[in-house]
């Protein structure tokens with residue numbers, strides 16, 4: 001029997017309890033494997049990879065395949081301390097499914113359980129992907145050659161939950177759905193000293209403060225206001241105690257733009273600011289950039305038109321055309337290799353994505369399974 005709505009909610013709660021960080025999704029991997037082993041196995045294959053041990057492929061062999069349709073569900077959680085008071089709250093302190101990947105995996109399990117019983121006509125490939133929030137697990141899988149031979153999708157789909165959309169709404173747009181991102185790490189080398197003798201030291205905290213302020217003016221003063229860019233520094237570390245001037249500061253952040261040109265422009269301006277501060281503060285500033293697989297998410301024109309047409313014309317689906325978002329996704333890398341579509345699923349959470357009180361409405365899981373199952377059947381003429 002394919003999974004019921006109640007089964008799906010229980011699965012999501014099980015997964016919610018055991019969040020794991022990027023590339024450490026060991027328990028999650030085991031949980032998924034065990035659950036999938038309970039489904040009929042007649043035309044189902046599970047594939048694991050020693051090169052990317054927490055990843056999992058589930059292939060469902062079609063009855064008369066014309067293509068392989070891929071579906072990606074990300075597995076990792078975030079270093080966030082959950083504040084929701086739930087019986088199924090995270091049991092791993094300081095780690096939380098604050099981006100809804102527990103829900104993404106559950107939707108995939110709902111689809112697998114259905115097609116394990118109702119053989120699809122095309123082949124289906126479900127990719128449980130480690131490391132979406134960091135470390136570019138999708139890119140790693142591609143670069144390791146995992147998508148070769150029978151595991152090569154002809155078209156690829158992926159879903160992300162959306163805290164601001166009404167529960168169950170499917171949101172999508174043709175063209176760019178998500179921004180490209182680049183991680184930026186900055187190390188400022190000043191000179192430590194006694195708090196009472198600033199003239200004999202070079203205060204890395206003051207330099208960091210200037211760096212952050214000046215870099216933020218790139219967005220407000222250097223880029224065309226009708227184009228989008230974001231720079232967020234989410235982590236800042238410096239110093240040891242109040243009365244020692246810090247000799248070193250470390251800043252970690254993320255740059256976002258809806259195209260590569262914007263990302264490269266922001267990178268260049270950050271380097272300009274760093275150079276200027278090196279000379280005005282007589283210090284050294286190291287800047288590292290890492291884009292990994294976080295390319296802009298570009299939905300394929302023809303496949304996405306087909307997807308939107310189906311969702312708009314299906315009376316059981318609530319569809320909304322959405323604007324581009326500045327969230328990032330390494331599914332952008334996979335969509336640069338395989339044509340496909342990424343879409344949103346509304347979960348109406350009171351807390352935002354990545355916040356300690358993110359709390360998606362679980363009924364959305366059933367809506368997500370039904371909407372995408374319907375689309376797959378339509379796509380396969382079933």
Ligand SMILES: CC(=O)N[C@@H](CCC[C@H](N)C(=O)O)C(=O)O
Nearest residue numbers: 133134181182183254327328329
């Ligand atoms: C959907 C989502 O929240 N994705 C993350 C992706 C992070 C990419 C990279 N590690 C970075 O920080 O730039 C996001 O923060 O948008």
